[in-house]
Amino acid sequence: MKYSVGCTLEYAVPSPSVFVFNLAPADTPYQSVDYENFTVLPEMPVETYIEPTLGTRYHRLNVTAPSLTVRYHATVTVTPEVRTPGDVHTIPPAELPLVDFPFVLPSRYCQSDQLMRLANREFGSLPFDFARPLAVADWIHRNVDYLVGTTTPLTSAFDIATSRAGVCRDFAHLGIAFCRALNIPARFVSCYAYDLWPRDFHAIFEARLGDQWYLFDPTRQASTGGLVRIGTGRDAADVSFASIFGPARMTHMDVYADAGDAESERQPKQWKDHAVSSARAA
Amino acid sequence: MKYSVGCTLEYAVPSPSVFVFNLAPADTPYQSVDYENFTVLPEMPVETYIEPTLGTRYHRLNVTAPSLTVRYHATVTVTPEVRTPGDVHTIPPAELPLVDFPFVLPSRYCQSDQLMRLANREFGSLPFDFARPLAVADWIHRNVDYLVGTTTPLTSAFDIATSRAGVCRDFAHLGIAFCRALNIPARFVSCYAYDLWPRDFHAIFEARLGDQWYLFDPTRQASTGGLVRIGTGRDAADVSFASIFGPARMTHMDVYADAGDAESERQPKQWKDHAVSSARAA
Amino acid sequence: MKYSVGCTLEYAVPSPSVFVFNLAPADTPYQSVDYENFTVLPEMPVETYIEPTLGTRYHRLNVTAPSLTVRYHATVTVTPEVRTPGDVHTIPPAELPLVDFPFVLPSRYCQSDQLMRLANREFGSLPFDFARPLAVADWIHRNVDYLVGTTTPLTSAFDIATSRAGVCRDFAHLGIAFCRALNIPARFVSCYAYDLWPRDFHAIFEARLGDQWYLFDPTRQASTGGLVRIGTGRDAADVSFASIFGPARMTHMDVYADAGDAESERQPKQWKDHAVSSARAA
């Protein structure tokens, strides 16, 4: 499947600021960037860094001009792997590959250590397979309101477990925290989602079962089969689309993701019948 | 019904400290203190204060000795009112007596403002009667573990809504917060409970429906019909059994509550069939 | 001194909602409402309630129309008492009138129990007089940024003790929490302030020393001598200018406070040389 994705970001930069962007899709065995164009106005050097373990790509700009415009465009071929949910099993702690140990530990916005009882009460009796993280995603969908403006960048899984409202980032954080509280490795995925409305960057979570990481979207706003992965991290802290060192502020933002072929458009928003993965486990 | 209640509290007092105790039962239309004895060692003046609205009794000591022993004993006659749950209804906001307005507002340990969505999701479709606060108490009993040592005096309803463990004080706080989030006036009641084990001070909540305040014990450890009310307040901050200004620390504590007649002993631990009240609304 | 104060508030009311307003100045020994006019559109009954202890006035409306406009106007004579700071002393815990006990206890937005060490580190060595609450107000002015949009109605003193930004309500909450952590009774005062810019409701705190409550404005935006008191409470929860039960939302708000005579205009913004009080202690 092919997708055409990109964004335009504009900033006012009252004094020199450093930007670290994370908006270019990762190059992975399940996703290839066929063409891309990263334009910066005014022109300036762009430093690129690829995180070696997860493939997340960062671009750094040292901006001394009073304003900044970044335009990114790419065409990406995505080839997720789809398995039968019944074939997919969680890994017992005795066998959990320790390279994934960080993904069962609590992180800034995913305080799994504070959610142990709640997670085990709600999900502790489910079978040790795909049904667990699926039930986590379903619970969030049922129990948390998707409401723009109710949360801030400081909002965490612990907060929305009680406040019960948030956006995609918050939904993903709660999903991750619940999975980790159940000893299932889980991580944050920022992405372009072709059928998201209104247009914006999207965020979901992926959980490791067996030898793959499977995608879950507790907002149910996007098709997990039609996602273009940008960053992968412990939580949103690792893969913010823009980290700014300095007093700059955004003045305009536009994000798009269009289906590039017939198949791309037909990705169903399925939640139960397909176990979709776009990352092999380490 | 008659109960024989009391406590012995001992403190080390390394430098002069002021104590405000709240351990004598209130004198109310539903409860009379037939006999009481408040002994302090070493002997010193005891100042008594009765809060005029709620009848809570405070004793203040200005301790300059290196240790303090307080012994309190009372026999109390309790005559709660028992009504049929079906006859008891919540008060719509348009008719809520504004004298009780403070009891629908959030307080230190009962952040009803942060629990609005959760409360309305869980209880919002229930009938506007006794079933609401009863469902709140049941929910807490089912979803929160009673576990000594999991919380501190700083723990609040917001905390245990997610952490899901606590003691009687925490259970009462969550019950109050849920009720207030549903616009039901609710307040904290500290008490002696004759069938509590292990022996300790107890805490429950009461919610206003119609012209009475009804008692609910989400721990299900004590019979609401067999309680001896000590303090009534917005939350535990108002009716701590001992507020200490100075470096004193407790070295011993013993609390007791014994049934004084045959009827007192037979108070059933019923949760659904009786609406028990020991406070008339203002 | 005379002030002319008032406000216009407009709401969209998609379904029937109950409003409890607290925007009319209190009638106190230090403040008389010479004239007032409370207009509601569309016309409907207005229920008035005066809290007996503190004199705070509430107006309740049961709104079934799709919109609501409230216009309030009053002329008020204010006669604060001004004393010499050096004559004003804090009350030791052994002598604190227990009627003011609630005002040394933690409340929803003033978690003095969590600020004990910080308060005692910062202010514990100061003399037991006006210098203490004054130092609290000064500390807040120096250490917290006044920044609209950084906080929400859920923000508390505990939050801004670390985040270090907020608005008048947050500044008052932190002042109250610090005072209570020092065993100084303190409470929240909502008010009209004639020299506030931009125009809005204002909030400050008052602390009890000796037989009076003294006013402190840690924002330093208004003259404590030129304030028209609206509500007095434990914190903002008690005296929100509008508590709404229902889905209504504000569409317009305008607040004004004009000096009504020459003296009123000349109220100096003094912080150290005058101990200003507009409330006698109980």
Added chain:
Amino acid sequence: MKYSVGCTLEYAVPSPSVFVFNLAPADTPYQSVDYENFTVLPEMPVETYIEPTLGTRYHRLNVTAPSLTVRYHATVTVTPEVRTPGDVHTIPPAELPLVDFPFVLPSRYCQSDQLMRLANREFGSLPFDFARPLAVADWIHRNVDYLVGTTTPLTSAFDIATSRAGVCRDFAHLGIAFCRALNIPARFVSCYAYDLWPRDFHAIFEARLGDQWYLFDPTRQASTGGLVRIGTGRDAADVSFASIFGPARMTHMDVYADAGDAESERQPKQWKDHAVSSARAA
């Protein structure tokens, strides 16, 4: 310098549990484990994992017996690098190696995103060199009480920034959070400290300046030159000395660290005159 370090840990294991220990010193260019012995009772397989980037060593046990005893002993040669503080400079964001980007981001117990204003108010005017993290460590030493029993494993930097009490773990977390809020990469180091009393595992933080990571102990309890590094991570979540999956609980713990030669014993507890490092930057 040589140190002889180790511990004995005993657990009751009521039902099968998985343990992941992190108590063996790391093998690094500045530290060599000359001899070590890891004994487990009852005998069972021990799986070893070395985190490839930071060298942290984990041991996993799958315990089915009703109890577990772990004894670890090692002799370690430590050769820290000592530089002159004046030669050591912070790295501007434009030049920060992005491989260390995770160490300027907030983590579970180090919410640097919530401490931005406080950090910049307190340390923002200091020179961009060793003085910054040193001032952070000094501030914590001066403003936070070292008090066993005041915090729990859930306590974070945000909490103690206001509560002002904690243990070594909390002190390190606050140091890390402040440094990151200042854009200085910082991380958590668990260790054996030969002069710590009472004996226990210790925790400090290290901050990257120039091409090295420098050690800071805000508790001032141990000599940074005499530490044996165990784990290195974002915060305590990464390098807990024991992560347990199951209902086991500790019944006994003993930790020791003895100086193995004359020089080891003489490590001064210096805070200002030496910049001590035991990790080269990536």
